[in-house]
Amino acid sequence: MSVQIEEVRPAPTRRTPTHDLTRTSGIGLGVTMTWFSLLVLIPLAAVVTTAAAGGWGGFWRAVSNDQTAAAIRLTVTAAFGVTAVNVVIGTVIAWVLVRDRFPGKGMLELVIDIPFALPTIVAGLVLASLYGNDSPLGLNLVNSGWSVYLAFLFVTLPFVVRTVQPVLEELDQEIEEAAASLGASRFTTFRRIILPALTPAIAAGAALSFARAMGEYGSLVLLSGNLPFTSEVTSVRILSAIENDNRATAAAIATLLLLISLLVIVVLDVIQRRVASRG
């Protein structure tokens, strides 16, 4: 479409980017921005504004409240821990799914997505039945901080697997053979050739996994018992702030979560670029 319009127009000698849009791409950009603003930018701005209404002091009081600070500490630590686990285990699962042939592979492919498909409260029920009071494994995690880790692990399992898998499938096996013919061991080939190729996908999966963990609510409420200072997470804290009609505190915690998530995404991107070009 753009080609046709280009033909009619004399080739401009100097292009200014603002006037470089064809009609279709103009409409496309307009729709994108409107949609994005309505769903993301305006609500986010509203939250930040509410948080800022009480000034710096109000914000700081809200997030440094002992109980809130404990919840933030637990959520962020658990999100980091779970993401780190996912980076390793998710890559291993993706590797097994792509490189190995075994009976039941199709089933496993399907099962991986269950944490995505299951309503989170159902996930909570499932976990409670296995690691709850009547645990057949004798592992009772109810009302403990570990229940938070468990719920996070469950709901974030597919992210790294599903981002790494397609990249691994596309990876040319000849490249590994080339490295081997040059004398590289399997481990060296993985570290210097395969890992740099997978890093962007791993980082993307890690970012998704971290963000999901930071906001998780449904799957853990049944299991964690929401005990202040032991198993209460930020999403629960936000909810109780709203229930107590304390919108400014809710907004302040939300803003802090937003900043942390943003920071993590940026840091992951920096790491990803470094590893991908290191080799």
Add this chain to the structure above:
Amino acid sequence: MSIDVSGVSKRYGDFVALDNINLTLPTGQLTALLGPSGGGKTTLLRIIAGLETPDGGSVVIEGNDATRLPVQKRNVGFVFQHYAAFKHLSVARNVAFGLEIRKRSKADVKAKVEELLALVHLSQFADRLPSQLSGGQRQRMALARALAIEPTVLLLDEPFGALDAKVRKELRDWLRRLHDEVHVTTVFVTHDQEEALEVADEIVVINEGRVEQVGTPDQLYDQPANDFVMGFLGEVTTVGDVRVRPHDVEVAVAPGVPGAVTGTVRRMLRIGFEVRISVATEGDAPDVTVVMTRTHARQLELAEGTRVWLTPAAGATTMAAARDAVPA
């Protein structure tokens, strides 16, 4: 003798890729493994490299039994059809890879990489990424990378297969000259007989998992061991009961040639300087193809419908039309 392959066989399920291959490739030569796709030549090359394990038989490289050695220990340079470039590393670091694995000093690596990049004419591209190179440049980089480890043998799998005709021809000449400079024992796989005839010192024709013939380009072209080799190295047509190359058919426009096959020109196709003529002969034999220059065709005043008398030219490579015949 640099590479000794004896009794090597390889099957994939029911498919016999290689059937009892015995082959000796001398040191310092440039050898082509030539044959149709699926004939087993790539499998043989990969077995020599150690990228594939034979079901039986042995591979000896420079006197050392390499049959059980993993590819990492064989010290072979391998060049793939699709370059197998390390995409995230610069050209220089691609070439340096094998040397870094061997823990050479930084200065050594740098000097060797510079020398090799100069050899493959890529010095000014040292800091580019492979994606910023053309196909021909990428393949030269892959070659420099393989040569960096000073391999005992250099193995190339259809190295020019993914390139367009012009670049292919350039690289072919260049490989020949490079080999004359470097003198490393080189084996390359190709299905292009022209490429093999032009570049190789020696050609091994492989078909259906067996070696059909081994010889110099001249030997193969002039004395093909069988019908398959003759047909694979160039076009073949049948005049009466003799198989001969289309440009080796004599055409007369008057009768009187003893033993001539009579026919009628059915079709004439002019391609550049040559004319391809289809001649319908009596009986149900397929048309005879004759190739001659335009000038020759004009001298004979050939046109569609002209009666002609065909004989194999004196001194031409011929073969009785039946299979398993001895070349004339």
